[in-house]
Amino acid sequence: MEKHLLFKRFGGKRLHLGVCGSIAAFKVADLVHRWQDTGAAVSATLTEAASKFVTPLTFEALGASPVYRAMFSGEAPFEHLEPGQTAHAMVIAPATADIMARLAHGRACDMLSAQALAFDGPVVIAPAMNPRMWQNPATQDNAALLRERGFIFVGPDSGLVACHDEGQGRLADLRLIYLAGLKALTPQDMEGETVMVTLGPTRETWDDVRFWTNGSTGTMGASIAVAAWLRGAEVHAVCGPLGAEGLWLPDDPAFHRHDVVSAAQMLEKSSEIWPSATMGVFTAAVADFRPVPYGGGKFKKDKAADGLHVDFLPNADILRTLAEERSEGQVVVGFAAEAVPDADALAAAVQYKLSYKGADMIVGNRIADGFGRASNRVYVADVQGREEQWPDMAKPQVAWKILDWARTLAV
Numbered sequence: 001m002e003k004h005l006l007f008k009r010f011g012g013k014r015l016h017l018g019v020c021g022s023i024a025a026f027k028v029a030d031l032v033h034r035w036q037d038t039g040a041a042v043s044a045t046l047t048e049a050a051s052k053f054v055t056p057l058t059f060e061a062l063g064a065s066p067v068y069r070a071m072f073s074g075e076a077p078f079e080h081l082e083p084g085q086t087a088h089a090m091v092i093a094p095a096t097a098d099i100m101a102r103l104a105h106g107r108a109c110d111m112l113s114a115q116a117l118a119f120d121g122p123v124v125i126a127p128a129m130n131p132r133m134w135q136n137p138a139t140q141d142n143a144a145l146l147r148e149r150g151f152i153f154v155g156p157d158s159g160l161v162a163c164h165d166e167g168q169g170r171l172a173d174l175r176l177i178y179l180a181g182l183k184a185l186t187p188q189d190m191e192g193e194t195v196m197v198t199l200g201p202t203r204e205t206w207d208d209v210r211f212w213t214n215g216s217t218g219t220m221g222a223s224i225a226v227a228a229w230l231r232g233a234e235v236h237a238v239c240g241p242l243g244a245e246g247l248w249l250p251d252d253p254a255f256h257r258h259d260v261v262s263a264a265q266m267l268e269k270s271s272e273i274w275p276s277a278t279m280g281v282f283t284a285a286v287a288d289f290r291p292v293p294y295g296g297g298k299f300k301k302d303k304a305a306d307g308l309h310v311d312f313l314p315n316a317d318i319l320r321t322l323a324e325e326r327s328e329g330q331v332v333v334g335f336a337a338e339a340v341p342d343a344d345a346l347a348a349a350v351q352y353k354l355s356y357k358g359a360d361m362i363v364g365n366r367i368a369d370g371f372g373r374a375s376n377r378v379y380v381a382d383v384q385g386r387e388e389q390w391p392d393m394a395k396p397q398v399a400w401k402i403l404d405w406a407r408t409l410a411v
């Protein structure tokens with residue numbers, strides 16, 4: 001799993017995966033390991049049709065336990081009730097038109113339908129089918145009924161499907177199904193909050209081909225944005241340019257991604273969102289200076305044979321500007337990336353930024369301990385005088401703890 005999405009905090013939780021008969025069935029085998037990596041236990045049920053595409057052994061070999069097959073095929077008499085007694089959330093992926101019809105009408109004619117009927121926790125449905133089957137009014141009505149009853153839908157996506165038809169019917173991105181499973185396991189303690197996160201570097205253009213930037217990957221900010229969304233918040237991620245491969249973020253009605261390039265654009269977009277936010281987390285490595293633009297075209301090197309001198313102008317401090325403009329109750333979380341030799345120097349720099357920036361809380365790290373790495377060793381201080389040094393932890397774990405702390409600062 002991509003490092004900003006690996007939340008290893010689901011020990012003691014169990015997800016039940018229901019697999020139906022669709023060519024996309026082979027894809028979901030991958031979910032078993034991904035969820036297990038978070039600490040969750042995974043069990044599975046394959047419908048008879050699913051077993052034509054993948055085998056129960058595939059899921060058993062990957063560590064799902066137990067793996068249920070057809071009704072009356074197992075030894076225990078109450079297998080149809082077991083996920084209802086042991087699992088905390090159920091994910092049906094791929095979900096066919098037929099399973100949706102069975103769920104909508106309370107059928108219990110096969111193992112998965114019976115298990116779903118006897119399950120009173122959250123159920124995620126990730127449909128995959130031919131676009132005409134998906135668009136059929138019967139399927140649409142069943143989906144609407146299930147949504148109304150609280151089933152959580154992920155996808156289907158649009159595009160080319162296996163039978164070469166084009167339209168809506170593709171299984172959603174596996175990462176989104178993975179996260180939907182985790183969200184179903186997560187107490188929605190940030191429901192009603194709107195969290196704005198700035199992340200990544202900014203890019204300041206000089207001529208038509210050259211720009212000034214830095215090596216921020218945006219991983220820390222992305223983990224915070226996803227963690228807040230998993231906990232039920234509405235999220236606005238204001239992203240600087242995140243490189244050719246980008247950084248995958250969930251495509252969901254409660255997760256808004258705003259791509260910007262320069263510090264000026266990041267300030268403009270953040271200012272637009274900020275009045276509606278309850279919390280702002282400023283992780284972006286904003287360029288403090290921008291080159292005075294050369295003007296149109298490409299600067300030719302023979303114009304500066306003896307070396308090049310470029311003038312820079314200061315950029316606005318986004319965190320400081322928005323902290324000044326905040327209304328009551330808005331929590332401001334800042335970061336401090338410091339090239340300092342030791343923990344004492346880091347603490348001093350964090351305390352200075354806490355008051356200079358007007359933040360409620362500053363998360364500081366030495367550049368060598370966090371920049372461009374999957375983990376981070378941070379020192380945290382807040383306006384109430386609390387301070388802590390955390391051990392080196394993966395960024396998603398740091399993200400969760402930052403949100404826990406920031407929530408205590410809301411008045």
Ligand code: CTP
Nearest residue numbers: 282283284286288316317318319334335336337
């Ligand atoms: N920040 C910001 N806008 C800027 C510069 C920084 O919003 N123009 C935010 C960062 O997102 C971070 C915090 O301010 O939350 C501190 O950023 P950092 O780079 O550590 O410090 P600077 O303010 O840039 O100061 P210096 O480079 O002198 O340490």
